Amino acid sequence: MSDTHVTAPSAERPGEERPAATRAPLVELRHVTRSFGSVTALDDVSLTIAENEFFALLGPSGCGKTTLLRAIAGFESPDGGEILLGGDDLVALPPHKRPLNLMFQSYALFPHMSVERNVAYGLEQEKLSKDEIRRRVGEVLETVGLSAQARRKPHQLSGGQRQRVALARAVVKRPKLLLLDEPLSALDRKVRSQMQLELKRLQQEVGITFVVVTHDQEEAMSMADRLAVLAHGRVQQVATPVETYRRPANLFVADFIGDSNRFAGTVADGGLRVDAVGLLPGHPVGDVAGAAHLVVRPEETRLGAPGAGLMDGVVVETQFYGGVSTVAVDVAGHAAPVLCAVSGVADVARGSTVSLTWTADAAVMVGGEL
Numbered sequence: 001m002s003d004t005h006v007t008a009p010s011a012e013r014p015g016e017e018r019p020a021a022t023r024a025p026l027v028e029l030r031h032v033t034r035s036f037g038s039v040t041a042l043d044d045v046s047l048t049i050a051e052n053e054f055f056a057l058l059g060p061s062g063c064g065k066t067t068l069l070r071a072i073a074g075f076e077s078p079d080g081g082e083i084l085l086g087g088d089d090l091v092a093l094p095p096h097k098r099p100l101n102l103m104f105q106s107y108a109l110f111p112h113m114s115v116e117r118n119v120a121y122g123l124e125q126e127k128l129s130k131d132e133i134r135r136r137v138g139e140v141l142e143t144v145g146l147s148a149q150a151r152r153k154p155h156q157l158s159g160g161q162r163q164r165v166a167l168a169r170a171v172v173k174r175p176k177l178l179l180l181d182e183p184l185s186a187l188d189r190k191v192r193s194q195m196q197l198e199l200k201r202l203q204q205e206v207g208i209t210f211v212v213v214t215h216d217q218e219e220a221m222s223m224a225d226r227l228a229v230l231a232h233g234r235v236q237q238v239a240t241p242v243e244t245y246r247r248p249a250n251l252f253v254a255d256f257i258g259d260s261n262r263f264a265g266t267v268a269d270g271g272l273r274v275d276a277v278g279l280l281p282g283h284p285v286g287d288v289a290g291a292a293h294l295v296v297r298p299e300e301t302r303l304g305a306p307g308a309g310l311m312d313g314v315v316v317e318t319q320f321y322g323g324v325s326t327v328a329v330d331v332a333g334h335a336a337p338v339l340c341a342v343s344g345v346a347d348v349a350r351g352s353t354v355s356l357t358w359t360a361d362a363a364v365m366v367g368g369e370l
Contacts, residue, residue, distance in 0.1 A: 023050035026209050027072065027177065032081035034067055041067040042078065043233035054203050054210045056224035058217065060256070064233040065213045069179050072211070073102040085177060100177035107166040109154040116141065116150040119168045126173075140172045143205055144198075160191045164198070171206050180212040184219060196222050217257055221245070229253050245297075247285055250368035254295040259326075261301060261338050263294045272365050276333025277311055282363030292365045298326060298341035300362035303348060309355030313338060318346045329356060 027049035034042040041064045049055045057065040070076040072083055074095035083090045090098055109118050116137050123133045141147045144164040154162055163183065170178055183199070184192045200223045203210045214220050220227045221241040229236045229244065229252075237249035248254035255262070265274035271281040272294040282294045306312050313329035316337055325346035328337035338356055348354060 023052060025049065026051045026053070026086060027211070028082070028084040028087075029068075029072075030082040030084070032068070032071060032083060033079045034064075034071060034076060035079055040233050042071070045081070045230075045233070045235055047228055047235065047238065049209060049211060050225075052207050052209055054200060054223055054225045055212070056220035056227040057211065057213045057230060058215070058220040058227050059230035059236075060215060063230040065215075065230050066181060068230070069102070069181055069211065069213045072177075073100065073179055074098050075102075099175055100179060101170040101173060101175040102179040102181065103166055103170045103183055104181060107162050109162060109165055109169075111154050114151050114153060115146060115157070115165050118154070118165055119172050122169060122173045136172055140168045144168045144202060158191075159188070160195055163195060167199070167202060171202070171208060174206075175208065177209045177211065180210060182214055183212060184214075184216075192219070199223055221257075229256065231256070247364060248295065248366060249285060251293050251295075251366050252368055254293070254364070254366055259298050259339055260295045261298065262336075263334065265292070265294065266290065267292050267365060271360065271363075274334075277331065280310060280363065281358070281360035282365045283360060284365045286367075288365050288367050292367050294363050294365050296358050296363040298339040300358050301338065301340040302357050303327065303329075303340050303342065304355040304357060306353045306355055309357030311338075312353055312355050315348050315350050315352050315354060317350065318348065320345060327354075329354060331356070 025048045027047070029045055029047040032042050032045045033040070045064070045068060057068060059065050067076055071078050072090070074090065074093065078091065085099065110121065113121070119140060120133050120137045123136060138147070141150055144167060146161065146164055146168065149157060149161060154165065157165065184195050196219055199210070212220075212223070224241060226238060226240055227244060228238045231252050237244055237253045244253065245257055248257060254260055263272060263274045263277065263280055265272040265280070267284065267289050268279060271279050272292060273279050274294070280294050282296070284292075302309070311331050313331035315327060316330045317328040319326045323344065325342050325344065327340045327342060327346050327348060329340060330337050340356065
C-alpha cells in the first residue's frame with residue numbers, strides 16, 4: 001500500500017468533469033516516444049490539455065513525467081510523435097522560439113537583482129518600453145502579493161517568496177503555456193500547503209494553462225483540474241482527481257493514489273470471490289473478468305460489532321492524525337492489515353475483535369499489475 005496519506009477529494013461527484021474538460025485543446029501530444037539507449041522514457045504518449053487548464057503529470061521517479069515536460073519545452077527531442085500547441089507543431093522549434101515558459105525547480109533567480117528587476121528581465125529582452133515594463137511588473141507583483149518586497153534581493157526573501165518571484169517572472173511575459181517542474185519541492189510542508197492554494201489562485205487569475213510535474217499526490221489532487229498518472233513511460237489514466245481516486249483505471253493507479261485496501265480474487269456475480277474471506281461486494285472498472293483485485297479506500301470501510309459485517313478481524317494498531325484516526329485490522333487469511341479511517345479518536349482498543357464492511361458502490365474491481 002502507498003505510504004502517502006491522501007484525503008479523498010470531495011469537490012465533485014465521481015465521473016463529473018470540471019469545466020476545463022470542455023474547453024478547446026491547447027496542447028496535443030500524439031504518440032510521443034523517447035528512448036535513452038535501452039531505456040524507454042516515453043512510450044507512445046498521447047494527451048490533450050485544454051486552454052486555461054491546470055494539468056498535472058503525476059507518477060513515481062523514473063516514470064517519464066519530467067522527460068515529457070522537457071519535450072514540450074524543447075529541451076528533449078522526441079524520437080517520434082507530434083507535439084502541438086494551438087495546432088502548431090513545436091517539434092522543429094528551438095526552446096526560445098516556443099510561446100511557453102518553463103519554471104525550473106531551483107527558481108534560478110538572479111541574486112544580484114532586486115525582485116522587480118528579476119521579474120522585468122524577460123520583458124527588457126523583448127525591448128518593451130519602460131512604461132509598459134513598469135506597468136506589467138507592478139501588476140504581476142500585486143497579483144502574487146510581493147509589491148512591498150519589490151526592492152529586495154532574493155537572499156532577503158523566504159522560500160515561499162522566492163517561489164512567487166519565479167512565478168511572477170514566468171507569467172509576466174504572458175505565455176500561452178507555463179510548465180512547472182516540481183515547483184514546490186524546495187518548500188517545507190506548511191509553506192507548500194499555502195503555495196498550493198496560491199498557485200491555483202494565480203493560475204485562475206492570469207488565465208494561463210499550467211502543466212505541473214510532481215510526484216506528490218496531495219499536490220496534484222489539490223491543484224489540478226485533471227491529471228495524468230504515468231508509469232514506465234506510459235499514461236495509465238487521465239481524469240479529474242476525484243475520478244482518479246474513486247475509479248482508478250487499473251491496479252497501479254489504485255495502489256499509487258492514496259491508501260487502499262486490496263483483495264486478490266476472482267470476479268463473480270456481485271463482486272470478487274476471495275479465498276478464506278468470501279464474496280466481497282464491488283463493481284468493475286472497465287472490462288474486468290477472471291482474476292482481479294478489489295480496491296476499497298479506508299474511509300469507505302466501516303467498523304462494527306463482531307459478526308455484523310463482511311469479515312471479522314483483530315485490531316492491531318490505531319493512529320491518530322488530528323481529525324482522523326486510522327485503524328489497522330488483522331483479518332485471517334489476508335496478508336496485509338485492512339485499514340479503516342474514522343472521524344476523530346477511534347473508540348476501539350488494540351486486541352479487540354471487530355467487523356469490517358462497505359457498500360458495493362464504495363469498492364471497485366480492477367485488473368493489471370503493479
